[in-house]
Amino acid sequence: MKILVCISHVPDTTSKINFVEGDTLFDKNGVQFVINPNDEFGLTRAVWFQQKQQAEVTVITVGDASCEPTLRKCLAIGANRAFRVDLQPSDGFEVAQQLSAHCKEENYDLIIAGRESIDYNGAMVPGMLSALLGYNFVTNCMALEIAGGTAKASREIDGGIETVSCELPLVIGAQKGLVEEKDLIIPNMRGIMQARQKSLSVLTPVESDAKSSISKYEKPAPKGEVKLVEPDQIDQLIDLLHYEAKVI
Secondary structure, X not given: OEEEEEOOEEEOOOOOOEEEOXXXXXXXXXXXXXXXXXXXXXXXXXXXXXXXXXXXXXXXXXXXXXXXXXXXXXXXXXXXXXXXXXXXXXXXXXXXXHXXXXXXXXXXXXXXXXXXXXXXXXXXXXXXXXXXXXXXXXXXXXXXXXXXOEEEXXXXXXXXXXXXXXXXXXXEEEOOOOOOHHHOXXXXXXXXXXXXXXXXXXXXXXXOOOOOOOOOOOOOOOOOOOOOOOOOOHHHHHHHHHHHOOOO
């Protein structure tokens, strides 16, 4: 079984975010980048398939050379090979186009992408990729088993969990539950050394057509001043909640 895991190179949530050039560009200075958490859940599940079913695991990202340390970490976790499409994409559709071009050449049985990335939270790429390829698609996937050419997946829906089955090839949008945080693989020294010997290929981007662009970034408004009310001033608290906060 051939598995492709799509990787997003995203800022760590503890990083301080700033914008430059009139808030039109993200300032990467001093920002620590990591594997997108939903992608990491998917990568760990793929490595389990590798260990139990001798699957071949490939990782891919669309981005510039700054993404390569993240791909090397994926190789250290257990991926067999890595690809980087040398393009700074403008939107999710452009990413999906680049990924689909590669997938059509490789004919993967299972494609795992995070249901969304934690930077833009677009939740678009897995669905668009499945549509471009004509593959089955399950998003919000929190459990996956494969036997022969059939997949059984569970996904989170409003009010519960839905279990479906379908034939491969399949694209899934992975999330927590596919594996738990405690099961994420931390690269050891052996894995890090082996990653240096594994293939990381740079692909020339195909012609693509972005459908949107970013005109400006804006930070959330800062939190207002906190007003403290003495425990015995219930009437004052009620007035504040009613006239200022307007919640009662």
